[in-house]
Amino acid sequence: MDIDAWVWWLIGAVALGIPLVLTAMPEFGMLAAGAVAGAVTAGLGGDVVLQVVVFAAVSVALIVVVRPIAARHRASQPELASGVDALKGKQAEVLERVDGRRGRIKLAGEVWSARTLDASQSFEVGQQVDVVEIDGATAIVM
Template sequence: MGEDGLFGWLAAHAWAFWGVIALGLAAAELLTLDLTLLMLAAGAAAGGATALVFPGVWWLQVVVAIAVAILTLAVLRPTLLAKVRNAPGYRSSLESIVGSSGVATAQITGSVGEVKVQGQVWEARSFDPSITVAPGQDIEVYGLEGITLIVYPVEHLTRELGAD
């Protein structure tokens, strides 16, 4: 290829350049699943479509790509996220921790404590303020309050269920 070889090919096939960017962003979206990279991919695809219609006008391709990316981020992404979050059965990753088992890593009272659940250490408090959970005791996550886990000692729960 001569001096103009690569640049000449890119100028004539800018749609392919935009397409590779769009595919790369869409593939990377599979790792994040927050729809941001997908919206940027839509912008790159729009830049590619513009390159097909106006092959030598780089500035227009860039402006269209940026405008579509901003528009989709501002309008489409919030709408799609709201639909996903309001879908029946949706649970965020934080909400999915409810019902999990863990171990107290520090004493847990009605106001303060620490547990290890699913390999992560969390702030915690006891569901029942009159119950203190000792370090090393098994717990179950009853609920969430912000990012503090509301827990109950498994031994106490088993005893209550056995008494019925």
């Protein structure tokens, strides 16, 4: 029993789809689409050379055209900060004098321990400070 060439191309497309799912690398999907194009060419009676040329042309065209568009789309979406990353850049109110060693602030409705970025600086009760970094359970402010 001899398997037709188009079936081999579809097996190749499925084989390329597996790493696409496992690694989330879209290039595998583009190669799988090229393999499907090779299967269509084989199903329409194209010879092996034409099948390989169609596979290569479709795969390369998708990688050259679609990949940069996807990269631009991915880069243009705003990154959603969560957890302590969302607190960086926020303003806080000083509850207890903050210096280079210790202090307390009210940040996002919660009381945090804090220290200044510059050890020679200090902030008094009631002042507004900007959170620069979160170091464990301590906010670094300026």
